[in-house]
Amino acid sequence: xxxxxxxxxxxxxxxxxxxxxxxxxxxxxxxxxxxxxxxxxxxxxxxxxxxxxxxxxxxxxxxxxxxxxxxxxxxxxxxxxxxxxxxxxxxxxxxxxxxxxxxxxxxxxxxxxxxxxxxxxxxxxxxxxxxxxxxxxxxxxxxxxxxxxxxxxxxxxxxxxxxxxxxxxxxxxxxxxxxxxxxxxxxxxxxxxxxxxxxxxxxxxxxxxxxxxxxxxxxxxxxxxxxxxxxxxxxxxxxxxxxxxxxxxxxxxxxxxxxxxxxxxxxxxxxxxxxxxxxxxxxxxxxxxxxxxxxxxxxxxxxxxxxxxxxxxxxxxxxxxxxxxxxxxxxxxxxxxxxxxxxxx
Ligand SMILES: Nc1ncnc2c1ncn2[C@@H]1O[C@H](COP(=O)(O)OP(=O)(O)O)[C@@H](O)[C@H]1O
Ligand SMILES: [Mg+2]
Numbered sequence: 540x541x542x543x544x545x546x547x548x549x550x551x552x553x554x555x556x557x558x559x560x561x562x563x564x565x566x567x568x569x570x571x572x573x574x575x576x577x578x579x580x581x582x583x584x585x586x587x588x589x590x591x592x593x594x595x596x597x598x599x600x601x602x603x604x605x606x607x608x609x610x611x612x613x614x615x616x617x618x619x620x621x622x623x624x625x626x627x628x629x630x631x632x633x634x635x636x637x638x639x640x641x642x643x644x645x646x647x648x649x650x651x652x653x654x655x656x657x658x659x660x661x662x663x664x665x666x667x668x669x670x671x672x673x674x675x676x677x678x679x680x681x682x683x684x685x686x687x688x689x690x691x692x693x694x695x696x697x698x699x700x701x702x703x704x705x706x707x708x709x710x711x712x713x714x715x716x717x718x719x720x721x722x723x724x725x726x727x728x729x730x731x732x733x734x735x736x737x738x739x740x741x742x743x744x745x746x747x748x749x750x751x752x753x754x755x756x757x758x759x760x761x762x763x764x765x766x767x768x769x770x771x772x773x774x775x776x777x778x779x780x781x782x783x784x785x786x787x788x789x790x791x792x793x794x795x796x797x798x799x800x801x802x803x804x805x806x807x808x809x810x811x812x813x814x815x816x817x818x819x820x821x822x823x824x825x826x827x828x829x830x831x832x833x834x835x836x837x838x839x840x841x842x843x844x845x846x847x848x849x850x851x852x853x854x855x856x857x858x859x860x861x862x863x864x865x866x867x868x869x870x871x872x873x874x875x876x877x878x879x880x881x882x883x884x
Contacts, residue, residue: 567587567588569588569596570616571613571616572585572588572596574613574616574654574659574663575598575600575611575663575665577654578652578654578655578663579611579663579665581603582602582603582604583600583601583602583603583609583611583667584600584603585598586599586600586601586608587599589610590675590718591615592718592719592733592735594614594618594624594627594631594733594735595612595615595628595666596612596613596615597610597611597612597613598610598611598613599670602667608670608672609647609667609668609669609670610668610669610670610671611665611666611667611668612665612666613665614628614664614665616661619661619662619663619664620661625651625662625664627735627736628664628666628735629649631666631733631734631737632646632649632666633649634710634734634737634739635668635732635734637708637710638704638705638708640700640701640704640705641726641728642697642698642728642730642731643704643730643731643732644669644671644721644730644731644732645668645669646666646668646669647667647669648666649665649666649667650664650665650667651663651664652665668732671721671722671723672724672725673721673722673724673725674721674722674724675718675719675720675721675722676717676720676721676722676729676788676792677716677717677718677720679722680791680795685792685795685823686792688793688825688826688830690792691789691792691793691830692830693727693729694720694722694729694788695788695789695834696853696857697728697730698715698729698785699785699849699850699853699856700849701730701849702731702778702781702782702849703848703849703850703853704849705731705737705778705781706778706781706849709740710734710737710738710739710740711737711738711776711777711778711780711781712731712734712737712781712784713736713737713738713760713769713776713781714733714735714736714737714759714760714761714764714784715731715764715781715784715785716761716763716764716784716788717788717791719731719732719733720732720788736759736760738776740776740777760784762804762807762811763787763797763799763800763807764784765783765784765808766780766783766784766811767783767811767812767840768780768842769783770808770809770811770812771808771812777842778848779842779845779846779847780842782837782845782846782849782852783837783838783839783842783845785837785852786834786835786836786838786845787838789830789833789834790816790822790834793819793822793823793826793831793834794819794822794823795822798816798817798819799811799814811840812840813840816838818835819834819835829855829858830856833852833855836855837852
C-alpha cells in the first residue's frame with residue numbers, strides 16, 4: 540500500500556468523522572476504487588471517478604511514470620470472478636486496440652493484475668485509455684436538453700465516420716447511446732467508446748460473443764436505441780443496425796426526446812419493430828428539413844431503406860445547410876450532393 544493510499548484513506552477517515560453523515564460512499568468510495576488504489580499504487584494515482592456503466596467503473600488517473608492523465612476502466616467487482624465477463628472485457632480491449640480512429644477512444648493497455656493482499660484472489664482487470672476531457676453526450680443532453688442543428692449534425696458526422704471505419708473492419712458496435720459517446724473539449728469531436736457488446740462479423744459464431752450466449756441472433760443492447768432487427772434477434776446484424784441507433788440519437792438530439800418510450804423493454808422493442816415515430820419535424824419545428832429527412836432515413840424499419848454505410852450517411856449529412864452561407868461551404872455541399880447522387884445512382 541503506497542503513501543498515497545495511506546494519505547487518502549486517512550483523509551477519508553478524518554472527513555467521515557467530522558461529517559458523520561458523509562461516510563465512505565459519500566466520499567466517492569467504491570470497492571473498485573479501493574482495489575485500484577491498492578493494486579496499482581506506484582503506477583497510477585486515481586484522481587476521481589469519471590463514470591460507470593453496466594460492465595465497468597471508469598477512473599481519471601495520473602500515470603506516474605509517463606506523467607500524463609489517463610482513463611482506467613475497471614471490470615466491476617461483482618463480475619471479477621466470472622471468466623465469461625473477464626473474456627468479454629478482454630474482447631472489448633482487443634476491439635478498441637484494433638480500431639485506431641480519431642473518433643474512437645484510443646487504448647493504451649490492458650492488464651489483469653494479481654492482488655497481492657491477503658484474502659484477495661481475484662485479478663484486477665483494467666483497461667487504460669486516453670482520457671477524453673469533456674463530458675458524455677448523455678451529460679450534455681441532461682443539462683442542455685435538445686441541441687442545435689449545427690451541433691447535432693457535427694456529432695452525427697463524427698460518429699458516422701467512426702462507424703464507417705469500424706464497419707469496414709467487420710465490427711458492429713451494437714450499443715450506441717448517449718452514455719457511450721464522449722465529447723472531447725479539446726478537439727470538439729464526438730468520440731465513440733464502450734465496445735463491450737460489439738460483434739465481430741468475420742469471426743462468426745466462434746467469437747467470444749457467441750461463447751457468452753450472445754451471438755448476433757440474440758438481443759443485446761439498450762432497448763431505447765435498438766434496431767428492429769436487433770429487437771427481433773435477427774442472425775445477420777450488420778452496420779445498418781448501428782446507423783438506426785444513430786438515427787435514434789439524432790432524433791433525441793434535435794427534439795430533446797426519444798422517438799419511442801414505453802414502460803417495458805418488450806413494449807419498446809415492439810415499437811421499434813412496428814410503430815412509426817412522431818414526425819421529427821413536428822417535434823423540432825426549427826430544424827433543417829434535409830437533416831430531419833436524413834435522420835428519419837436512418838430510422839427506417841427495413842434496413843435496405845437506410846443509408847447503406849456510414850460514408851453514405853456522412854455525404855447526406857453534408858448536404859444539410861449549416862445555417863451560415865460561405866462560398867467554400869457552398870462548394871463543399873455541391874461536391875457532397877454529387878457524391879450522394881453518385882452513391883444513390
Ligand atoms: N476515456 C474516457 N474518458 C473520459 N470518460 C470516460 C472514458 N471512458 C468512459 N468514460 C465515462 O465512464 C462511463 C462508463 O464507461 P463505459 O466504457 O461506457 O462503461 P460500461 O461498459 O460499463 O458501460 C462513460 O459513460 C463516461 O462517462
Ligand atoms: Mg457504457
